[in-house]
Amino acid sequence: MHNYLIPVLAAFACALCNGVAAVLQKMSADKEKNGHSLDVRLLWRLLQDRPYIIGTTLDLLGWLLTLVAVQHLPLFLVEAIIASNIIVTALIERLYRRIVITSKSYVAIVSILVGLTLLAVASLPGKAEPVSTLLRWMVVLTPIPVALLGYVLARRRSYKTALGLAALGGLAYGTTSVMGRILTITHPFWHIIYNPLMVGIIVSGALGILLFSIALQRAQATTVNATMTSSQIVIPAIIGITFLGDTARSGLWYLVIIGTLLALGGVISLAKNPK
Numbered sequence: 001m002h003n004y005l006i007p008v009l010a011a012f013a014c015a016l017c018n019g020v021a022a023v024l025q026k027m028s029a030d031k032e033k034n035g036h037s038l039d040v041r042l043l044w045r046l047l048q049d050r051p052y053i054i055g056t057t058l059d060l061l062g063w064l065l066t067l068v069a070v071q072h073l074p075l076f077l078v079e080a081i082i083a084s085n086i087i088v089t090a091l092i093e094r095l096y097r098r099i100v101i102t103s104k105s106y107v108a109i110v111s112i113l114v115g116l117t118l119l120a121v122a123s124l125p126g127k128a129e130p131v132s133t134l135l136r137w138m139v140v141l142t143p144i145p146v147a148l149l150g151y152v153l154a155r156r157r158s159y160k161t162a163l164g165l166a167a168l169g170g171l172a173y174g175t176t177s178v179m180g181r182i183l184t185i186t187h188p189f190w191h192i193i194y195n196p197l198m199v200g201i202i203v204s205g206a207l208g209i210l211l212f213s214i215a216l217q218r219a220q221a222t223t224v225n226a227t228m229t230s231s232q233i234v235i236p237a238i239i240g241i242t243f244l245g246d247t248a249r250s251g252l253w254y255l256v257i258i259g260t261l262l263a264l265g266g267v268i269s270l271a272k273n274p275k
Contacts, residue, residue, distance in 0.1 A: 004072070004125045011069040011081035017062035019088020019225075022212075023096065024055030026221035029213050043210055056209065063176065063205055070181040074247065075240030076233075076256060077123040079177060080263045083229045084112055090222045090270050108269035115262030122248045122255035128181045129245035136182060139239075140200035142175045143207050150211050162218035163227045165211050170231030172208030176201045177236050181244055226267050233264055 028049040032042060046052040062082075069078045087109050094105075150168050153161045179197045192198050215224045237260065240246035248256045 007069040007072040007078075007125070008081070008120065010065040011073070011078050012084070014062040014065040014069065015082050015085040016088055017058040017065070017085075018082065019085035020092065021055035021058040021062070022085070022089045022216075022221050022225045023092045024051040024058070025213060026093075026216045026224075028052035028055070029216040032217065042213060043206075046213060059209065063201075066177055067180045067183075070177050071127070071183075071185065073125050074123050075177060075181055075244070076237035076246060076260060077119045079174065079233045079236050080116055080119050080260060082177075083233050083263055083267055084116060086222065086226050086229050086267050086270055087112060089225045093220070093222050105270060108266040111262045111266035111269070115259040115264075115266065118255045118259030118262065122252035122259065124247050124249050126245075128240075129243075131182055131243060135243060136197070139175065139178055139182065140196050143172060143200065143204045146172050146175075146204075146211075147207055150207070150214075154214055157218075159219060162215045162224065165215040166219070166224045166227035167231040169208045169211035169215060170228035171235055172204045172211060173228070174232040174236040175204045176208070177232075178239050178244075179204070181236075181240065222270060226270050229267050230264060233260070233267070 025046075028046050028051045031049065032045060047056065066078065066082065069081075090105065090109075146168050150165060153164045153168070179201045183192065183195065183197045183201075185192060212224070212228060215228070218224075237246075
């Protein structure tokens with residue numbers, strides 16, 4: 001129970017950090033001119049603004065908490081819990097803008113919470129199964145095609161490209177979770193800095209922050225965060241189930257499916273209902 005509770009609490013703490021961070025980063029992103037390319041100088045400018053610094057610090061803390069969670073829990077559970085950060089973002093953004101929360105938003109929030117409960121009941125904690133060298137390197141190199149697609153989308157200025165950038169940001173963040181699930185913690189601990197997976201986690205995390213920041217300039221924080229979160233749930237969950245041995249308790253796969261659909265549906269509903 002102890003080995004299960006701490007990773008679950010770490011995942012929820014990550015969701016809280018990410019939810020608050022999204023609002024703070026949106027405040028800073030709105031002060032900058034819209035980026036029309038995958039320009040890392042945008043990050044440099046944003047990192048000189050206090051809300052963005054605080055938000056990024058919360059993201060880094062969330063990243064460390066994610067590593068704790070994915071070492072012991074299946075990705076479909078961890079990513080779904082982290083997806084609840086959209087509730088935090090939605091509530092803060094609505095309070096900040098003094099918008100009355102609609103019944104649809106409340107239904108979406110309840111849907112996410114019920115979905116998370118079902119996933120928590122159904123999931124079976126444990127370490128990831130060993131993976132092949134080929135799969136390991138494919139995961140490590142994932143940031144390259146994500147960055148190329150992001151570069152293409154960043155040069156376009158439509159609302160749809162904002163959602164595309166957010167989805168790519170979610171893929172980058174989700175990839176860090178996959179790498180963290182595969183990563184073997186060595187002793188002494190600092191030896192992991194030599195592991196290519198650790199390098200991949202840092203690169204993919206930085207790329208996710210950049211893509212997310214550009215998307216925030218073009219759309220509402222709740223919408224961008226929900227889009228990012230949706231892609232962050234689906235891809236790692238598929239990889240975890242297919243390749244890493246993530247599984248459910250005997251006979252409870254149906255709860256995993258229902259829980260995932262409820263959580264994902266709630267996230268998408270919040271994105272479609274800005275009030």
